[in-house]
Amino acid sequence: MPRETNAAKRARAIEFCERLDAMYGPVECFLDHGSPFRLVISVLLSAQTTDAQVNKVTPELFGRWPTPADLATATPGEVAEVIRSLGFYKSKARHAVEAARMIVSEYGGEVPHTMEELTRLPGVGRKTANIVLNVSFGIVEGIAVDTHVNRIAHRLALSPKTHEREPLKTEQDLLKILPREYWRDVNHQWIRFGREVCGAKAPKCGECPMVDICPSAGR
DNA sequence: ATCCCGAGGG
DNA sequence: CCCTCTGGAT
Numbered sequence: 001m002p003r004e005t006n007a008a009k010r011a012r013a014i015e016f017c018e019r020l021d022a023m024y025g026p027v028e029c030f031l032d033h034g035s036p037f038r039l040v041i042s043v044l045l046s047a048q049t050t051d052a053q054v055n056k057v058t059p060e061l062f063g064r065w066p067t068p069a070d071l072a073t074a075t076p077g078e079v080a081e082v083i084r085s086l087g088f089y090k091s092k093a094r095h096a097v098e099a100a101r102m103i104v105s106e107y108g109g110e111v112p113h114t115m116e117e118l119t120r121l122p123g124v125g126r127k128t129a130n131i132v133l134n135v136s137f138g139i140v141e142g143i144a145v146d147t148h149v150n151r152i153a154h155r156l157a158l159s160p161k162t163h164e165r166e167p168l169k170t171e172q173d174l175l176k177i178l179p180r181e182y183w184r185d186v187n188h189q190w191i192r193f194g195r196e197v198c199g200a201k202a203p204k205c206g207e208c209p210m211v212d213i214c215p216s217a218g219r
Numbered sequence: 220a221t222c223c224c225g226a227g228g229g
Numbered sequence: 230c231c232c233t234c235t236g237g238a239t
Contacts, residue, residue, distance in 0.1 A: 031224090047225035053237065054224095087223080087235040095226085125226050146224045165230075167225090191224050201221075 009158050009177050012213050016156060017182045019209060020189040027188035029135045032058045036111035036136040037068050037103065040121070041096050043128045048087045057083050068109050071100035095123025113137050126168060134184060143178075144187040145171045148194030155198065155216040 030051040031042040038058070046054045061082050065071035071079070080093035099121040103111060111132065112118055118129035130144035143149065145167040153159045159173035174186070194200075197208050203216075211217040 043224080044226090046223090048223060048235075049237080050223050085236065087237080088225085088233090089235065091226080091234060123226065127225060131224085144224080148224065187224075195224085199222090 004157070006177060010179075012156060013158050013174075013177050014179070014182065015213055016210060017178070017186070017189070020193055021185065023209070024189050024192055026185060027192055029131070029188065031055070032062065033135050034062075036132060037100075038062055039132055039136050040099065040103075040111055040118075040124065040128070041071070043131050044095060044099065044123045045083060045086055045092055047092070053086055057085060065100075068100045068103040068111075071097060072104045074100075092123065098122045099124065111136070113139065115142065126171070131187065134187070140180070140184045143171050143174050143183050145174070146187070146191065147200070148191040148198075149174075149187060151200060152190050152194055152198055155203070155214060157215045 029039070031039065031046065031054060033039040033042070041061070042054055042058055045057070061079070064082070065074050065079075074097055076090070076094040076097050079097055080089050083089050083093060083096075086092060102121055103109060107117070113133070115126070115129050115133065118124050118132060119126060124132075126142065127144045127146050130142045133139040133141065134144070145153070150164070150167055150170050153170050153174055154161065154164050158177055159170045163169040163173060175183070178186070197204050197210075205211055205214075205217045208214070208217070
């Protein structure tokens, strides 16, 4: 059995994206993205929790500290109190304050527009940076690979199993396979599909509209 | 119990 | 590569 060609993977990936597009249309960002700064902080806070949980605390958070300059004056302790209902609240509070301080001291109070600069901010990795570049600045040069995108990429066999715990390699695999025009909507559409159909524990293959193209269907 | 739109450090 | 950080919803 010869190994699958990239062209075959590309065809499957495109068909998957086209069907998602027909099912969902453009999916908007559910987090506060009233400003690039708010989006950075919101995404940073969203690790291992739901957007709904994040949206419960951000009104108070951004009410008290609306701008990077404001949040830079806060202590991690008082921020932690506000975001305590989220997971990992101590490290998130520290990262949020330090990121705000760095945005002020190194970037003149403006959220930077490049992957390199964004990922230098504490608490901001490639996933967060890709979301911010995409949603706030309309820059689509990568794909935000979170737990859902990663899982689906591997279920569709678009990325080899050896990359399952290396999101950067999974992202590079997807960028190689998917035409650029599809990159922008991957994150939000795949996440929705991952939550509603292709869950981590019990994927609903019985009611999945992708079974005919999915190498993992029924396993 | 198990899951939730990660990042940093060892 | 692994582990830790963490609480709320279901």
